[in-house]
Amino acid sequence: MIVATSYVRELVWRRFDDLWIVYQPSSAETHVFNQTTSEILKSLGDGAISEPGARTRVEQALGLATEGLTFEDFLPAVARLQELGLIDSLAENPAHP
């Protein structure tokens, strides 16, 4: 499962051409997001979701067929968002103490 961090709410978005230029106040960094990356963040707006679920939502948002978005495109975008502190991974089966 992946979930958006609280930093996502602070992002400042500007669209140029088919890219998003995004300012992240928590790191004072500016990022260039392609449509896949930006749609992943939007897909997390309702809370935690599985990676396949997020991928399906992104495919729908981009007008792609099911499995039209390859994992080679999807997973690096997820990894980058994790690096930026914008999404977190949640354990699928958390161990109970």
Add this chain to the structure above:
Amino acid sequence: MIVADLNRREFARKLAGAGLSIRFGPFNLTIRSDLSSLATAAHELYAPYPVPETDAIHDFHVGVARPRSLRRWIRRQACFVVDSNRPFAPYTVEHAFPALEWGINWCVATRSHHLLMLHAAGVERGGRAILFPASPGDGKSTLCTALIHSGWRLLSDEFGLVRPEDGALLPLPRLIPLKNESIEVIRRFRPQAVFGPAFFGTRKGTVVHVQPPVDSIRRMHETARPRWLVFPRWTAGAPLSLQPMAKSEAFVMVAGNAFNYEVLDETAFRLVAEMVERCDCYALSYSDLAEAVAALDDLSPAADG
């Protein structure tokens, strides 16, 4: 009052004494030096610049002085001084004037964080400006010099100063330091331009300063609105090419060419985004200066239509 109202002797006396006050765009400076060669070049090239009122607040107190160490007896050297600090290694005394000019630019670049500072040349016509964000060596000073001697007003050959309150560009029409091959290019293009003395063997090669047209200096208080972002690249023998550029690419290049983008945080992001939204963006590749000037002249009527 302008510098030309002082004769050479008065000018040198002020420079060697309490300092000469001079205004460059939004900045008041006090300049001190007892080097006669510097006084000669400065008196000639700063002639059209205004002298602020005596009670004006000064942004920078700069000067060029002999080294304090034993070096002064071994080699004739000169040090750039700002607020009693000497931030650079000494220069040979013959290069005192270019050292002063570079030092003033350094002061602006490192101490003017109330403005967004783009590393960009800028010219204006009809209240609308072209900004040329570029890295050193891309030919922005040469192109800018040609344009200001072809009907455009100089904003700056080095700094795109953006006022955060409204995104207006503040002019900083300083001397333009042409280097190496650019010197002869401009001498051929506009022989009647006001050229200073040649300084050979500086850290940047041969340097000649060009005085901006007097109209640009007189109008240093008139702000301008950015209308075009043009990313120039001079390449020997290259055919002229002025191609529209994607705004996302332009954003990255403008932000990457800013002196203090990180310092200003979200303010810088907002200012660059608004500028890119407002401007038409182009990549310019050229080798012939006259062709490049003509192409940029054509942008203006096209925008009017």
